[in-house]
Amino acid sequence: MESNSILSVSSLTQTFTTGDHKLTVLDDVSFSIEKGSMCSIVGPSGSGKTTLVGLCAGLDRPAKGTIILNDINIGKLNEDERAKMRNQHVGFVFQTFQLVPTLTALENVMVPLELRGSSAASTQLKATELLAKVGLSDRLHHYPAQLSGGEQQRVAIARAFINEPDILFADEPTGNLDAETGATIEDLLFELNRDLGTTLVLVTHDLTLANKCERVIELKKGSIYRDEVTTDTVAAKSREQVTPPNQ
Amino acid sequence: MNSFFSSWTWKMAWRDARSNKGRLFIYISAIILGVAAQVAITSFRENIDHTVNSQAKELLGADLEVETNEPYTDQTLAFFDSLGGQQSSVVEFASMAYFPKTGSTRLSNIRALEGGFPFYGELLTQPKNAVEKLRTGNQALVDQTLMTQFNIRIGDSVKIGNVILPIGGAIEKVPGEAAAVSLIGPRIFIPQRLVDSTNLIQPGSRVEYKTYFKFEAGRNMAAVEASLEADHDQRLRYDTVEERKEEIGEAVANLSKFLNLIGFVALLLGGIGVASAIHVYIKRKVDTAAILRCLGSSARQAMNIFLVQALVLGFIGALCGTLLGLGVQFMLPGLFNEFLPVQVDIGISWFAIGLGFLTGTGVSFIFALLPLLTLSKASPLYTLRTFDDSITSLLSTKTKGIIYLLIAITIAGYAVLLTSDWQVGLFFTAGIIIAFGLLLGVARMLMMLIRRFFPTSWPYVWRQGLANLYRPNNQTTALMVSLGLGVLLISTLYFSQNMLMNELQFASREDAPNLIFYDIQPDQNDGVNSIIKRNGARVIQNVPMVTMRIDSLNGVSADSIRNDSTRDVSGWALRREYRSTYRDTLLDSETLLEGEWVGRAPDTGAVPISLAQEIAEDLSAGIGDTLTFDVQGIPVKTYVGSIREVDFQRVQPNFFVLFPSGVLEPAPQIFVTVTRAIDRNQSVQIQQDVVQSYPNISAIDVRLILSTIQSFIDKISFAIEFMALFSIITGLIVLASSVIVSRFQRIRESVLLRTLGASKRQILIITGVEYLFLGLLSALTGLFLSIITAWALSYFYFDISFIPNLWVIVLLTLGLTGLTLLIGLFSSRDIYKKTPLEILRLEGT
Structure with a gap:
C-alpha cells in the first residue's frame, strides 16, 4: 500500500448467488485513494457502485481480493472488529438519510461517540456544536419524522462527522433532495471535509457533483471503466484556500 | 452478554421505547391475563393448603374416625374402650324424610348422633345453640338447603321413619364437609337414642356405624393405627387427621392442576400474542439495527437493545399480571366455596408471586426469542439495500428448529411442573402442539386455496381484501392460530358439558323410568306395587x-x-x-x-x-x-x-x-x-303414599337427581368458564393486538390507495373484507377442530354419543366473526379519519 493512501483496493471481486445463478457484481477491481482527497464513484444503475462502497466501508465481506483501510486489512476482521473499525475510522451519509426514527436529532448524532464510550457531557456538547454548524440548533430535540428531508440529511452529516472519521462514504447524499437543498448539502459536505481533512468517497449519478471531486472513478458492469483526476475541482479550490501562501 | 449490562444499551432501549409506548403496551398486554390466571390459581391453592394445615383437625372433627357397616360387636366395643379418649358415635343411613307441613318428601342422609362430635371445629347451625337441642332434647337439625327448598321453618316437624321430630335448627356447615355435599344428600341430624324408634334399620339396610375419638395431646397415633390394623371380628375402616389431610390435599391438587392447565392455555395464547406483536415490532427495527451496526455497534449490542425492551416489558407484564392475579384470587373462594371442606383464608403467597414473575418474564422472553435473534443477523448493508423479506428468513433452519424445540421443552416443563405429573404434562403439550400444528396447517392450506381458486370476477375491493389474506406480511397464520386455539378451547369445553348433560336427560325420554323405590321388605312388596298402580303408574x-x-x-x-x-x-x-x-x-x-x-x-x-x-x-x-x-x-x-x-x-x-x-x-x-311418574305431582303423590305406609322404604326421584346434577355441573362449569374467560379475553387481546400491530403493514398500502383516489368507503370495505374472512375462517377452523376433539372425547373417553349443536356453531361463528370485524375496523379507524400525510407522519416514529 502506498504510504499516503487511506484506502487501497486490489483485485476485488464480489459475487452473489441467487438460486443456481451466480452473479458477479464486481470483477477484479483495484484502486487506491489518498488521505484527505475527494473521490467520486459514478456509473449507471447496476454497475456495482453501492456494492463497492459497502465493501470498502466494511459493511460486507468480499468474495475475493483485499481492502486495506487505514492500514487495516478489513477482509481479515470478524464482524465485531469491522464494527469497531467503522466506529473509529468511517463515516456514512446515505441517500435515504438512515436516521433512527425513535431518536431525536441530538441523540442520533450522539450515537457513534456513545458507542465508543465517550463521556455523556462531552458527547452532547460536541453533537450540539455539530448540529449548530449544520444550522440545526433549533431542531435538537426533533424526531426525524418532524424534520424536512434537507434537515434530516444535515443531521446525518453531523452524525457522520462526530467521530472525526478518517474517511467518509456518501451514497447519493443529494439523491432525495431538491436542487437547492442538494447544493446546500454538497457545500456542507465539502466544507466539513476541508475543515476536518476527512477523505471523501462520494457515490453519485450526478456527473456535475462527481466532477467537483478531484478524482472520478467510473464503474461499468462491475469493472473500472474510467479513473481520472479532474481539474478545477472544488477539492482543488479548497486546497488552495487552506494552503498558506508561503507554501 | 457484556453489552447487555452496558448503560448505553439500556439508554438506547429506553430512548427507543419512549415513542413506542403504545405498541409496546400491546406487546405486554397479551401476557397479563395468562400470568394473572396462574398467580390467582397458585395463590388460591397455597391458601387452601395453608388453611387445611392450620385447620387439620377440624377436617375430621376428631383425631380418629372408625367406621363399619354392621352394628358393633361386643369385641369391637371392648376394643373402643381400650382405645380410650373421648368418644362420640354416629349411625348414618339414607332414608326418606317427610315434612308434614308441606307434605314433601326427600331422600336424605340421616345421621343419628350421640356424644360430643365434633370435637374440633363447630357444627354451624341457625340458631347457633341448635346443636344443644339435638344433644339434650328430641329435636332434629335439617340441612339449610333442604329447608329452603321445601319452605320449612324452625319449629316445623320432620318425620323420619316412625318418628316425628320438631326441627330445632338449620345446618349451615359440618366440619370437614363441603357445602355441595348437601346437594347430593341433604343431611338431617337426629338424636341416636331415637334410631330404634324410627324402625328404619332392617335386614339389608345400608348403614354406616361411625365412632369418633378425641385423644389426649401427644397420643401415639401410629400405635392406634397399628391396633386398628390388627384382626378384629368385624371389618373396621378408619380415617385419621393426616389421612383426611392427604385426601383433601389430593383433591385440591387435582382441582388446581385442572384450573392451572386452563390458565396455562391463556398464558400460551398470550405467548403467541407476544410472538406475533414482537415479530411485527422487530421487523420495523431491522433498519434501526442496520444503522446502528453501520455506526459501529456490534450485532449483539444492536440485539441487546431490543432484548432489554423485551425483558423489561415481560417483567412489567408479569408485574401487572401478578397484581391482577392477587386481586382475582379473592374471587376464587366464592366460586369454589361449595366444593371445599374448609373456609379458605386468603393471604399473600410469595411462591405464587415468584412464579408469576418467572412465568411472565420467561414466556415473553421465550416467545420473543425468534424475532429478537434475527436482529443479530441484521446486516449493516441493509442501510444501502432495503431489507424486505420475512425476518425469520435471516435465521438458519437449525437455529429456528432449536428455538421451536426450546419453546416445546419450556411448555412441557411448565406443564409438568403445574400438574406434578409428567404424563399429563407431556400429553397436554402434545395436545397443544398438535392443535397448533393443525391450525397452522389449516391456515396455510386456506391461503393456498384462496390463491388457487381466487374469485377473479369479484368486485375490486373484495378481491383486494381477500388477497390481503395471503399476500406478504399477512396476519392470517398468527390470527388463525391464536383465535382458533381460543375457539377450540372454549367450544370443546362447551360441547363436552353439553353432551354430558344431554346424556343425563334420560329421564325426560318417554317410558324411561324416573322413580325407584328400594329397601322394600318382602312383606311390603305387594303393598308398594299396589300404591304405584293405585296412583295410575305402572x-x-x-x-x-x-x-x-x-x-x-x-x-x-x-x-x-x-x-x-x-x-x-x-x-x-x-x-x-x-x-x-x-x-x-x-x-x-x-x-x-x-x-x-x-x-x-x-x-x-x-x-x-x-x-x-x-x-x-x-x-x-x-x-x-x-x-x-x-x-x-x-x-x-x-x-x-x-x-x-x-x-x-x-x-x-x-x-x-x-x-x-x-x-x-x-x-x-x-x-x-x-x-315412571308422568309428572312431578304424580311422583310426589306416589312417594308420599309409600313413605307414609312404609317409612323404611327410600325413593330415588331421578328428576330430582338430574336437577341436582344439573345444578352441580352448572356450578362447576361456572368455575371452569371463569378460568376459561382468561383465555377468551387473552384471545381477544391477541386479536386486537395482532390487528393493531399489523396495521402498519396495511397502512402504507391504504394511504397509497387513497392517494390514488380510493374513497374512504372503499378502504373500509377492503379492510372489512380482510377481517371478515379472518374472523370467519378462524371461527370455523377452531369449531371444526373442537367438534373433532369433542367427538374424540365422547367416543374414547365418555363413551357416549355426540351430536354438535348447530345453533352453538352458528352463534359462535357469527359472534367471533363480528368481533374480529369490529376490532379490525376500530383499530384501523385512523386510516379513514386522517389525511394520508398525517398517517404517514404518525407511523413514521
Missing part, C-alpha cells in the same frame, strides 16, 4: 336383591388375595358388599359376551353365575373360575358360567353378579321397584 320392574360378600376366589380367601401384592385383583371388588339378584332370563340391557347363560341352577354342585364385564375384569375372573359368596352367613359355591355386557346407564337396577333362579329364593332379601 310397575316397570320389581327385582329382588340379596346382599353378599366374596369369601374366596378359586379357593383362595379374599383376605389372602388382598394381602398378596402379586395378584392383580382389585381390592375394592373383593371387599365390597354385593347386591345381587336372581332370574331365569337376561334383559334387553344385557348382552352375553362369553360362556353360556344358565337360567335355572342345577339341584347340586356349584351355581353357574353371570358376571358383568367390568367386575370380571376387576376380579381377573374368567369362565370357569370359582367364587364362594358369603350370603349373610351361608357359603354359596358358584362358578363363572358367563360374562355379559350391562348397559349401566339404564335407569333400572343393574347387577354385577346375576344368579340363576333356584338358589337365592330362600335368602333374606329386599326388593327394588322401578316406575
